Amino acid sequence: DTEVTQTPKHLVMGMTNKKSLKCEQHMGHRAMYWYKQKAKKPPELMFVYSYEKLSINESVPSRFSPECPNSSLLNLHLHALQPEDSALYLCASSQAIVLNRDSRASNYGYTFGSGTRLTVV
C-alpha cells in the first residue's frame, strides 16, 4: 500500500460545528503532516507529527486541533471555524523527519493524500 487516504473528500460545515478530518497510511512512515492550501496558492505546513508526537505547530489557531492516535492515523479536529478557513487540507507522510545522506535517502519522499475540500459557511 503506497497511498495516503483522506476522508472525507468534501466537507461543508457551519461555524458552530465540530468536525474531524482523517488521514491514514500503511507505508510504515513515522512522520505525518497536515498542510493547508488556498486556491491558486502552494500548500502551507500546519502541523508535523514525528513518531506520534507533535513536533511542529506552525502557529496554527487553536480551532484546529491535531491528533495522532497511532503511527498510521492522523486526525485534524475542527471547531468554531471561520469562512476564511475554507481550503483544501492535505495530509502527507514520510519515512523519517531527518534526512541522512546515506542509502536510505534514495527512498525518502513525501506522499500526499488527495485532500479534503473544506467549506465553512
Added chain:
Amino acid sequence: AQSVTQPDIHITVSEGASLELRCNYSYGATPYLFWYVQSPGQGLQLLLKYFSGDTLVQGIKGFEAEFKRSQSSFNLRKPSVHWSDAAEYFCAVPTGTASKLTFGTGTRLQVTL
C-alpha cells in the same frame, strides 16, 4: 534557509511541443529537490526527486529534470506535452531538519490542442 523560486506563474504550450518549467533554489550545499504535479481539486503527486549523483533525473509520465549547480536550477522538462499534462506544477525543498517541505509558488501549465 532553503527556498525555491518558480519564476513563471502561467505557461501555455501546444500539445506535442516541448516543455521546460523553471525552478531556482537558494541553498549553500546541494539541496534535496522535488517536483510535484497537482491536477485541479486533487492532491499532490510526486514526479521526481533529486538527492545526489546523476544530475539528470528521470521521473514518471515522461518528465525529467536536470540539476545545475552553476545556475542554482532544477528545471523540469518534457519533450512532448500531452493535453492531460495541464495542471499546476510545484518545485519543493525540505527545510530545516527536513521536517518541512517548502513549495515554490507553482506554475500553471495550460495545453492547447
